[in-house]
Amino acid sequence: MGYRGRFAPSPTGPLHAGSLVAALASWLDARAQGGQWLVRIEDVDGPRCPPGMDAVILGQLAALGLVPDEPPVWQARRGHLYQAALDRLIASGQAYGCACTRAEIAAAAGSRPRHGELIYPGTCRHGTHGRPVRAWRLRVQGSIDWHDRRLGEQHQDLAADVGDFVLKRADGLWAYQLAVVVDDAEQGITDVVRGEDLADNTPRQIALQRALGLPTPRYLHTPLVLAADGHKLSKQNGAAALDLSDPAARLREAAQRLGLSLEAEARQTADVLARLVAQWQ
Ligand code: GLU
Numbered sequence: 001m002g003y004r005g006r007f008a009p010s011p012t013g014p015l016h017a018g019s020l021v022a023a024l025a026s027w028l029d030a031r032a033q034g035g036q037w038l039v040r041i042e043d044v045d046g047p048r049c050p051p052g053m054d055a056v057i058l059g060q061l062a063a064l065g066l067v068p069d070e071p072p073v074w075q076a077r078r079g080h081l082y083q084a085a086l087d088r089l090i091a092s093g094q095a096y097g098c099a100c101t102r103a104e105i106a107a108a109a110g111s112r113p114r115h116g117e118l119i120y121p122g123t124c125r126h127g128t129h130g131r132p133v134r135a136w137r138l139r140v141q142g143s144i145d146w147h148d149r150r151l152g153e154q155h156q157d158l159a160a161d162v163g164d165f166v167l168k169r170a171d172g173l174w175a176y177q178l179a180v181v182v183d184d185a186e187q188g189i190t191d192v193v194r195g196e197d198l199a200d201n202t203p204r205q206i207a208l209q210r211a212l213g214l215p216t217p218r219y220l221h222t223p224l225v226l227a228a229d230g231h232k233l234s235k236q237n238g239a240a241a242l243d244l245s246d247p248a249a250r251l252r253e254a255a256q257r258l259g260l261s262l263e264a265e266a267r268q269t270a271d272v273l274a275r276l277v278a279q280w281q
Contacts, residue, residue: 003035005191007066008180010042011053015060016239018195018225018232020254024276025222026193027066028258031273032280035191039068040183044075044174063244064251065269073187075179082174085182085212086136086167094211095167097133098124115200119163134170138211144203149220151196156203165204177204185214196221197232225257248272 007023009015015023030037039061043049058072089095100123105111110121120137143157156162167178180201184192199221209216225233233239242250251272252262260279266272 003030003033003190004038004188005030005035005193006038006040006184006187006189008040008042008194009057010045011049011057013053014056014241016233016241017253018239020064020242020250021225021257022193022195022222023061023066024251024254025220025258028276028280029191029193029220031277036069038070038187038189039072040187041072041074042176042179044176044179046076046173060242060244064247065273073183075174075183078179078183079174081182081186082178085178089138089167089211090136094139095136096124096139097128098135098137099128099131099133100124101134114162119161120165122164125164135166136168137164137166138208140164140207144206146202146206146219148199149218151199151221154199154202158203158207162204177201177208181205181208181212181214184217185209185212189217191218191220193220193222196224223257251276
């Protein structure tokens, strides 16, 4: 199958210098390999996505000359695909209903904090004992070894360090992990190129791919852009929206963060992009 890559922004805010690095890297990798590049709007967490932000992001990408080869898809319209995947996992015994509240998980022996979430101690693994199901979880076993094109060989003890993670939340929203795995497979994505902050999610996604019998794409996690205080630049810490009065300059800055360098003569986005594709490897 030919190369198919994607950029998958969550429309919680406009693109910033950090998200542009991921967008540009995924575009360059697709172009350099003669592949296709898609855009997927990851709006599963509706309450966190201001109305119209998807259009803002698509407009920013267009201004930068980053135009997808197929019409974008919106995760908010794809709940039937996520439900079908969850149904398969339930039918094969790989997903189970969980009746625990956050407070119960916090109080349970064996729950431990991880990145602001709690590692689930497995209370409902063998049934909810008549209590109503709130969320659905993947039954996790063992560890995952995987390869990243930049970071090299990676290992995570999924069972011990992550635990049975949520696929569908108690508030009815789909978890990012399930949506991304279902969509990458349904869209025939061969190569995932995204920011390094997402690398820690990859073992969960590989476990889900295996549970659903789906192929695992190749992964490349790009360097993060740090804010002046050393934290990752993100919408949450108020990263400024890109100033697109000079889109070619923004592309040159993003390229620099990827270790590519361009003389300032390239003033048109198409010219900048063509020169960068030639440098990408
Ligand atoms: N939607 C995620 C984000 O904006 C990216 C997901 C992905 O590339 O897998 O952080």
